[in-house]
Amino acid sequence: MKYVLAGSSGFLGKALARDLAADNHQVVRLVRGEPSLPSEVRWDPAQGQLDLAALEGADVLVNLAGANIGRPWTPTYRKLIRESRVSTTATLAAAAAQLDRPPVFITQSGIGGYGKDCGDRELTEESELGEGFLSDVVRLWEGAAAPAREAGSRVASLRTGVVLDRSAPAFQLLSLPFRLGLGGRLGSGKQYFPIVSLTDWLRAVRHVAEHDELSGPVNVTLPNPVTNQEFTQALATALHRPALIPVPSFVLTTVLGEFAWELIGSKKAIPAKLLATGFSFTHPTPAAALAAALHADTSRLDPR
Template identity: 60%
Template sequence: MRYVLAGASGFLGRALHADLARAGHDVIRLVRRTPQSPHESQWDPAHDQVDPGVLADADAVVNLAGANIGRIPWTAAYRQTIRTSRITTTSTLANVLAGLPEPPVFVAQSAIRYYGEGRGDEELTEDSLPGLGFLAGVVREWEEATSPAERAGVRVVRLRTGVVVDRSGGAFPLIAAPFRLGLGGRLGSGQQYMGMISLTDWLAAVRFVVERPGCQGAYNLTLPEPPTNAEFTQALGAALKRPTPAPVPAFVLRTVLGGFSIELLDGLRILPSRLLEAGFTFTAPDVASAVAAALHRS
């Protein structure tokens, strides 16, 4: 198959590109600089510019572009960057795909923060109502940016992705660092749920929804057995054979991380209902196996 990939330079983009290449697929990367190989195509989402021919030749267009929410502080300017980096890239691709006579499937990255904040132990599926908060508002607009393509009959898949854990990048190496020193511990009360998934399962899920014509709409990409932060802490400490004596008080995280602390302290109990109903099989369905996969241990 031929994939067109936006956001190829990020952690997930690099991993997906390598995974697709290993499987023998052709991958064209959308880049904002001058292309340096036949496998790159220049685009400018800030000005709604992308080569329609490149998209028309694809079997799947995958958009993973978006500014890093882990950067702090979240100033007013950076909050706007978080928003526009997601919405402009998605809308640029959706508008072009809507005008193609035989468009490819459009896989658009989204996030579990769609469900908002303060939902405690509530089990959340793709049918649950959207939530409140800054990130929830961003995600709603992000998903709505796919609407032109969807209205035109394009098969659109929205990936409501949790924290993807792997030692090769993303948040996991930063999370694991104090644990390796024997300084890890739960965050706040530790009772908040963590929406997470192994990189191996995330990659497999992307291919799964692309290759099955019946897959469209929103899909939660999280563990089918969602752990609390305390359970994750215990699993990571056990896997690394390190004690976990140092809980981090919630007020410290709020003081140091500002708005980003919501990602660590306000949990969401997410269930990947539609992915399971479609027949997807997780290789790492629980926190212990996901941590082992992240550490590349069986």
Template identity: 80%
Template sequence: MKYVLAGSSGFLGKSLARDLLADGHQVVRLVRRAPSQPSEVRWDPAKGQLDPAALDGADVLINVAGANIGRPWTPTYKKTIRESRVSTTSTLAAAAAQMERPPVFLTQSGTGGYGRDCGDQILTEETPLGEGFLSDVVRLWEGAADPAREAGCRVATLRTGFVLDSAAPSFQLLSLPFRLGVGGRLGSGKQFFPVVSLTDWLRAVRHAAENDQVSGPVNVVLPNPVRNSQFTKDLAAALHRPAFIPIPAIALTTALGEFAWELIGSKRALPTTLQSTGFTFTHPTSPEALASALTR
């Protein structure tokens, strides 16, 4: 199959391109600089510029572009987070709408869309989006794919939790205190903490691309939700480190501002769409996902 990939310079994009190429697929990377090889196509999502003719013959368009959310959200950086997701998705969707043969259209999204703290509520793809900055971003992000939907593309939005892999920036941030011997639960530890192994994220992307039954929101998270207290115990055990120094919620909100709610807010998300369309997880539990992350 021919895949067109936006966001190929980031961790997930690089991992996905490598995985697809290893399986014999063709990957066209969208880049914002002058192309350096035939497999690259230049675009300018900030200006909405992408020539649909350059995507000719593509079976799947995938957008995993977006500014890193793992830093304090100043008003200026909030704008960067929002625009980096919405402009890339809308530009790609507009190009998809002009293609002679409608491709499958996939875009990354996030479980943060369900709200800052959802307690023990079970979150499926049917659960309405919540309130707050990330919820608003997810509404705009997923809505930016509307031109592709209206043109007849099958569209899936991948609401992903923290992807676990030793090279993932988010996992490096989470695991650093444990590697230093000062790890522990975040806040109360009672919050459900949505995570997934990189292996299963890659497989979920392929499943969404290839399975005609998959459309709309798709939760990409462990099928066995884990609370942060248990996750931190599992992480400490995997690293052979202690986990006895909890980090108070107030310390996280003081240091990280609103982003802290991605760590201390509860999101008990379930991968209902994936499982109902025949997807099985290679790493369905926290210990298995962590073992995979540390051995890749």
């Protein structure tokens, strides 16, 4: 199959490009600078510019572009978070709508769209989006794909939890306190904390691309939701470190502002669509997902 990737320079983009190329899929990378390889094509999503020739014959378009949310959300940075997702999706959707054979269009999205704190309520793809900055971003982000959908593309939005891998920036930040012996639960620890292994995220992208019955939002999280306390204990066990120093919610909200709710807000997400279409998780538990994330890095993290 021919895949066209936007956001291929990020952690998930690099991993997906490697994974697809390993199975001999054709991978075209959209880049904002001058192309350095034959497989790269320049584009300018801020200006809505993309050469349609790059998309000819594409079976799947994947948009993973977007500014990192794990830093303070100043007014200027909020605008960047929003526009970096919406402009890329809109540019790809407009281009896809002009093709004679509309490709499958897969966009990354966020589990944070369900709201800041959803308590014990189960969140399937049928659940409504909530309130807050990220919920508003997700509405615009997913909505920007409308031109492709209206032109006949099958459009799916991956509402993904925290992807666990030793190279993932988010996981590196979460695991750092444990490496230093300072780890502990975040807030009460009772909040549901959606996670997924990199392996299963990669497999989910392929699954969505290859199953015509999948469209709209698709939750990509462990099949059995876990709390932050359960994740914390599993991470401490995997790293052979204690988990004795909890971080109070007020500290997180003071330091991180609204972003703190991505850590202390509860989101009991269920990957209902994946499960209904026969997807089986390689790493269905926190322990399995963490073992996969750390398998090549354990000696460095644990000197014993």
